[in-house]
Amino acid sequence: xxxxxxxxxxxxxxGTNIKVGIVSHDxxxxxxxxxxxRADEGPNIVINQIKKGIYALLKNNKLLIQGIGIGxxxxxxxxxxxxxxxxxxxxxxxxxxxxxxxxxxDIKTKVENDANAAAIGEMIFGAGKNLDSFVMVTLGTGVGxxxxxxxxxxKGEFGAAGEIGHITIDVNGQHCNCGSYGCIETFLGNQxxxxxxxxxxxxxxxxxxxxxxxxxxxxxxxxxxQQALLTNDSYAKDIVHSLGGYLGAGLASVANCLDIGKFIxxxxxxxxxxxxxxxTQETISHRVLKPLGKRIxxxxxxxxxxxxxxxxxxxxxxx
Numbered sequence: 001x002x003x004x005x006x007x008x009x010x011x012x013x014x015g016t017n018i019k020v021g022i023v024s025h026d027x028x029x030x031x032x033x034x035x036x037x038r039a040d041e042g043p044n045i046v047i048n049q050i051k052k053g054i055y056a057l058l059k060n061n062k063l064l065i066q067g068i069g070i071g072x073x074x075x076x077x078x079x080x081x082x083x084x085x086x087x088x089x090x091x092x093x094x095x096x097x098x099x100x101x102x103x104x105x106d107i108k109t110k111v112e113n114d115a116n117a118a119a120i121g122e123m124i125f126g127a128g129k130n131l132d133s134f135v136m137v138t139l140g141t142g143v144g145x146x147x148x149x150x151x152x153x154x155k156g157e158f159g160a161a162g163e164i165g166h167i168t169i170d171v172n173g174q175h176c177n178c179g180s181y182g183c184i185e186t187f188l189g190n191q192x193x194x195x196x197x198x199x200x201x202x203x204x205x206x207x208x209x210x211x212x213x214x215x216x217x218x219x220x221x222x223x224x225x226q227q228a229l230l231t232n233d234s235y236a237k238d239i240v241h242s243l244g245g246y247l248g249a250g251l252a253s254v255a256n257c258l259d260i261g262k263f264i265x266x267x268x269x270x271x272x273x274x275x276x277x278x279x280t281q282e283t284i285s286h287r288v289l290k291p292l293g294k295r296i297x298x299x300x301x302x303x304x305x306x307x308x309x310x311x312x313x314x315x316x317x318x319x
Contacts, residue, residue: 007063008316009054009107011070012308013046013114015039015088015141016190020053021306022063023313027125029306031057042091050097051104058105067316068101068109071117071308073142075160081111087166087177087185088142110315114138114308115162116153118266118301119146121311126302127264134262135254136301137164137247138308139269142177143185147258165189167250187246188269194220197239207235226271240272244279251280251298252287261292266301273300 006025011018014037021032035053038045054068074086081098102109112120119136122128128136128148136146143165147154155161165185166178173182174192186192198217201209208228213219228236251263263284265277281298288296301307 006066006317008066008313009057009068010117010309010311010313010315011050011054011068012117012312013037013050013070013072013089014308015073015086018046018049018053019305019309020050020057021309021313022057022061022065023310025317027121027310027314029309030063032306032309033057037089039089043089043095046089047095047097047100050101054101054105065107068105068107069117069312069315070097070101070109070111071114071312071315072097072111073114073144075158076111076113076116077159078110078112078155081109083111108316112312112315113144113146113159113162114312115144115164116146116155117311117315118144118303118307119148119162119264119311120153120314121303121307121309122264122266122301123148123151124314125310126307127299128262131262133260134264135162135164135251135258135260136264136266137251139188139247139265139267141190143183143188144267145254147260149258149260164250164254167253169246169250184247184250188243190222190269193222193225193239193243193269197225201235204235208233209236222269222271226273229272229275237275240275241279243269243272244276244281245283247276248280248283249287252284255284255288255292255296259292261295261297263296263298264301265298266304266307268305270300 018035022030072083075084084094098111115138138144145162145164147162166183170182176183285293285296
């Protein structure tokens with residue numbers, strides 16, 4: 001590997017896992033590692049996990065690292081490197097994550113909202129390469145979003161633009177981790193999906209899911225639902241179709257507000273694949289203003305689970 005090439009460390013900070021990778025300027029992951037976030041143990045433990053992951057990759061590393069990029073949930077001030085009130089990281093409040101990591105490694109560090117980082121990754125390396133404008137949606141522990149307008153990340157007045165997961169689609173809905181009610185995330189976040197299936201499955205005794213979890217409701221995961229979906233299980237199909245309906249209802253409002261017709265869907269829950277994509281697209285198309293309906297296109301993220309790492313690393317390469 002030529003030392004003329006540029007390399008960066010990308011950190012994808014999630015509510016469940018922290019993914020860290022060394023990435024080249026053309027988007028190739030040289031090495032990567034995944035650690036448990038240990039979110040319930042508070043910010044100091046989570047930050048130590050981030051440090052642990054970076055140290056593990058930099059050990060015996062001979063590549064010239066240009067910088068460290070971190071994609072984090074919550075409201076992020078890119079200039080200050082602060083992360084504020086991330087919904088799925090309890091006890092954080094406001095943390096100057098950029099300063100802490102910069103001081104630890106003496107490497108220039110940039111912090112960005114995780115979904116924004118994923119959007120940058122898709123714009124530069126993935127499904128958004130040839131799109132001027134699009135909305136990135138990340139489906140995982142939480143539901144995030146990033147808005148690309150004319151090849152630039154739109155951050156809004158306070159840096160909080162793109163919080164797709166916290167659009168209310170049910171004013172009387174269940175309580176969300178963000179403090180509100182009936183958000184998109186309360187329908188598509190991992191734990192909410194699991195809870196729903198655990199409650200409904202006893203009424204769907206013929207579902208393949210029962211066999212996959214060995215009759216133990218505690219073993220329900222989105223991956224199990226995906227496996228059942230691949231067997232053409234009718235209950236799994238109903239679940240995924242309804243998830244696309246909820247997501248599409250929220251994204252229709254986004255399309256109407258921003259006049260953007262392209263949506264890239266990524267993250268673990270996006271592993272439901274074409275059935276989720278189709279249901280989402282059909283719902284948006286039926287709910288947006290009529291002139292916009294035919295322009296709607298929902299596509300799967302190209303970078304898959306590496307979008308967060310690659311997007312975060314791109315923060316070190318691009319302004």
